[in-house]
């Protein structure tokens with residue numbers, strides 16, 4: 398059935414990491430004509446870009462999910478598009494199981510809650526507000542519109558979809574945390590409230606059904622309470638809220654693996670909610686998901702001779718949109734004994750030639766020389 402995701406197809410015309418509202422427009426136009434779907438404008442961003450939701454299903458159990466609350470975190474938006482297109486195809490095929498699902502649940506999809514931040518490729522909105530710290534004051538027009546939608550909908554389940562940084566690792570192998578879960582805490586005591594227990598059970602079910610797809614790459618986020626965050630506040634208001642964080646995987650800069658894992662996890666979640674089969678799973682299974690650590694860096698050079706000392710060098714990629722143009726470069730993250738860290742890419746020091754002094758957080762330009770297999774760090778200073 399849905400769980401088999403037969404003939405699944407990804408919308409290969411779209412990819413991250415820089416995804417803007419204009420990229421969604423052709424889809425919004427299509428969706429407005431899809432049978433069984435209702436497209437609505439529910440508000441505007443600070444820059445007056447329309448905020449859209451798409452409703453599907455007639456069931457009593459109401460689910461809401463949103464992505465790109467942080468503008469530079471597009472992976473889950475792509476997964477949402479994949480799900481909508483998948484459902485549409487099943488509607489055309491008159492799929493019995495999808496019809497059955499539509500009588501039990503209804504879903505409100507909100508792809509791209511922060512279109513201004515998406516355009517600028519920033520976490521924050523156009524007025525520099527971090528929406529995930531604006532759940533109480535609701536100073537941003539986006540959060541006001543979002544909470545008005547939530548208050549009208551009164552959802553039974555919520556899914557808060559994000560991307561996480563490349564530093565997050567899982568387990569002793571320090572694998573990339575390609576997908577991370579969290580049942581957020583409702584208070585500083587990190588209480589296991591009724592809604593939180595339900596969320597933990599659902600996550601345990603989602604994890605059990607998908608963990609073999611990319612073994613060793615599933616983690617769990619810290620459950621520290623963030624009093625201004627959206628998920629924590631929904632949980633405090635007794636609305637079960639699942640946080641999903643798309644993460645990295647080696648040689649997958651567009652996060653296709655995470656996109657597929659989010660797709661699969663959400664489809665399983667809909668099914669687990671629709672027949673309450675998530676109740677079969679336990680808090681212990683949730684607790685057993687390993688907690689993320691921060692032991693990965695994008696690039697690590699081992700045993701580099703730097704000014705007469707042998708040391709490791711770690712670099713992190715910085716991505717930005719400046720004056721409408723995509724930019725990417727590395728900065729020096731750390732230098733010294735970095736044996737506790739693992740590089741998503743690692744190189745032996747003998748391959749490295751330094752052409753300039755290094756500076757912490759300074760820009761580093763890498764030049765790869767194919768003939769000698771040497772990597773030249775040609776600039777270590779902030780330019």
Ligand SMILES: [Zn+2]
Pocket residue numbers: 467470559560
């Ligand atoms: Zn985020």
